[in-house]
Amino acid sequence: MNNTLPTPDDREETSRRQFLKIFTGIIGFFIALVLAVPLLSSLFGPLLRKKNAPWIKVGKLPELSSDHPVNISFRDRAVDAYIRENITRDIWVVSLPGRGLTVYSPICTHLGCHFNWDSAKGRFVCPCHGSFFALNGAVLAGPAPRPLDTLPSKVENGELYIEWERFEPGTPRKIRV
Ligand code: FES
Numbered sequence: 001m002n003n004t005l006p007t008p009d010d011r012e013e014t015s016r017r018q019f020l021k022i023f024t025g026i027i028g029f030f031i032a033l034v035l036a037v038p039l040l041s042s043l044f045g046p047l048l049r050k051k052n053a054p055w056i057k058v059g060k061l062p063e064l065s066s067d068h069p070v071n072i073s074f075r076d077r078a079v080d081a082y083i084r085e086n087i088t089r090d091i092w093v094v095s096l097p098g099r100g101l102t103v104y105s106p107i108c109t110h111l112g113c114h115f116n117w118d119s120a121k122g123r124f125v126c127p128c129h130g131s132f133f134a135l136n137g138a139v140l141a142g143p144a145p146r147p148l149d150t151l152p153s154k155v156e157n158g159e160l161y162i163e164w165e166r167f168e169p170g171t172p173r174k175i176r177v
Contacts, residue, residue, distance in 0.1 A: 052152070053163040061160040064095035069104070069117055069124075069135065076164060091151065091162060092117070092124075096136055103153040103162055104137060110144040112169040124148065145172045 006014070058074040069092040078087045092104040104124075108115050113128035123140060124133040131142030138147050152163040168175040 053165050055154070055161040056164055058091065058160040058162055061101075061155050061158055062093070064093060064101070066095050066097050067122070067135070068119060069094040071106075071117070072160070089164060090114075092148075093153075093160070094135060099136070101153055101155065102137075103151045103160075105149040105151050105165070105167070107149065107166065107169070108144060109139075109146045109149060109167070109169060109174075110142070115148075145170060146174060149174055 056074065056076055058072055062070050062072070064070060071090055071092055073088050073090045075086055076089050078085055090106050092106060094102050094104075096102050106114050108126040108128065108131060110126065110129055110131050113126050115124045115126040115131070115133065117123075118125045122135065124135075126132075126142065126144070129143050131144035132140040133144065133148050134140055136147075137150065139145075149165075149167045151165060154161050166177050168177050
């Protein structure tokens with residue numbers, strides 16, 4: 001058994017060790033915090049995001065038919081990081097039997113290309129990997145994993161308004177990004 005009392009040097013060594021322990025703990029805490037922020041924001045960011053996109057006035061609602069869609073371009077303001085710019089977007093609008101006014105995002109649900117309307121065949125065609133969609137948005141053929149994405153819309157005083165939203169490409173579920 002060693003009964004020697006701690007010398008001043010021993011006490012200094014102990015407090016140095018305690019200081020290093022606390023210091024390492026604090027540094028570790030801050031490193032964990034820095035690593036956790038992006039992880040937590042990617043997990044909970046979508047929940048904290050604003051529920052709905054703002055209404056965008058697209059313009060006068062055109063005469064709609066139930067057998068072919070109308071492509072409408074409109075100006076919007078895009079925000080990417082700190083950069084804000086005016087850009088032109090487009091949508092496909094149709095009046096479907098039983099569903100009424102239907103607005104499609106122009107972005108293919110496979111990998112995000114813009115699709116077109118093939119009036120001769122009466123279907124939407126994506127030029128990238130050959131997905132075909134019916135007028136009601138259903139997938140007819142190709143790798144697209146889900147029907148065309150619809151956008152919220154409303155008409156006020158003859159003007160069409162939409163909420164511009166983007167959705168995860170390549171997934172069977174429609175997930176807002
Ligand atoms: S992006 Fe449209 S089929 Fe691939």
